[in-house]
């Protein structure tokens with residue numbers, strides 16, 4: 354009987370579980386369950402979905418270790434009894450945009466404030482980061498803020514739930530997710546209680562009494578499963594932020610870039626040194642192995658295509674067919690896809706716009722093409738921001754739900770100006786978590802060398818004119834919103 358490990362991806366839209374052979378990485382079974390809609394979610398819904406996905410994956414009775422990768426930044430505020438104080442504000446909830454501005458102003462504002470934050474944490478605060486959500490809580494719901502005894506992130510809280518513990522001191526996380534809070538010094542690898550204090554408008558002494566999950570090493574066991582559920586045999590890994598878990602699942606190293614098109618659009622790259630970008634385009638997070646994982650993240654990923662398909666009355670295959678039937682540039686039509694506001698660039702109150710509609714372009718093919726091109730142009734901007742920080746780019750791998758779109762796969766090389774590789778459809782975040790679990794189990798210095806991911810390489814003729822048109826129109830929207 355092979356030794357089995359479980360990897361979990363608790364992402365924005367769903368929870369996925371993969372069970373793999375710890376030695377070879379071979380996929381044994383899977384399960385998934387949906388998450389509720391919305392940018393404010395009761396963490397209990399993630400727990401229910403995790404239990405459902407575990408059951409769908411055949412349970413954990415024969416599994417030796419598990420790790421969780423999760424959507425980053427979500428604020429899970431706990432009281433002294435370990436109860437959730439209010440629904441979690443997710444990474445894509447923009448109500449804390451003013452709080453982000455205020456936190457930057459308090460350090461000098463503008464480039465001075467942004468520079469101070471990158472020096473302290475690696476990132477400029479935007480509404481996505483937990484620190485801004487805590488400031489929002491302090492200002493909008495002071496009674497709730499007063500009750501905060503611990504702050505966790507989605508993956509930390511779920512790992513704690515898997516353990517069955519109700520002791521706040523058992524909360525544990527990893528560097529990758531801690532680095533996305535905005536109160537963690539990513540370069541030094543330690544919490545900044547002064548920033549937690551500032552966020553909550555309390556003294557640093559009071560902030561030090563708030564429990565933040567212990568930051569475990571990349572392959573450190575953080576507990577065991579809940580014995581009451583029959584999981585006492587299960588070793589628990591520290592888990593990771595979803596993007597860091599994906600990097601582990603893909604086996605990325607310096608020079609490799611992943612472009613993930615899930616709910617978020619993410620450009621990520623492994624870096625041996627911390628990245629600090631005061632422009633805020635690139636966030637200087639950590640990875641799940643001891644290195645760094647700068648990201649450029651948009652709020653508008655797969656749902657741009659979900660929305661376009663719905664508008665055109667087609668499914669995803671139909672949308673891809675329409676987009677591929679159109680010419681590059683969509684007859685002059687551009688979609689600036691800020692449907693949920695935007696984070697990169699930081700335009701939390703922006704809305705989306707079709708620009709350049711004419712009688713020639715007002716047809717389903719060009720609308721579909723503009724949707725795919727607009728989505729990819731936002732990601733190309735993120736890639737450019739990454740290279741401008743000196744991050745090397747040798748290969749680009751497309752992952753996430755919308756990377757299954759034939760149109761995304763075919764049009765990406767033209768917009769990015771580089772070939773892309775597309776791995777077989779899979780759950781790379783959950784796979785990375787499973788690899789971490791196998792690493793924890795092995796006790797070895799490096800993650801297990803599972804067989805490499807099979808990929809297909811796709812090339813295309815670059816279409817810089819499409820990006821130029823997009824850039825000009827993006828600036829119109831930035832000036833407007």
Ligand SMILES: Nc1ncnc2c1ncn2[C@@H]1O[C@H](COP(=O)(O)OP(=O)(O)O)[C@@H](O)[C@H]1O
Nearest residue numbers: 364365366367615616655669753754755757758
């Ligand atoms: N073939 C496809 N073409 C375009 N989008 C797709 C396709 N298949 C799935 N998606 C979209 O991918 C998203 C889910 O991807 P996923 O990476 O699991 O997201 P998340 O990690 O944010 O929960 C959904 O918005 C879904 O509609």
Ligand SMILES: O=C(CO)[C@@H](O)[C@H](O)COP(=O)(O)O
Nearest residue numbers: 364365424425444615616617
């Ligand atoms: O905010 C970020 C990263 O900074 C997002 O990438 C979230 O981590 C959500 O990821 P998906 O659920 O869209 O994959």
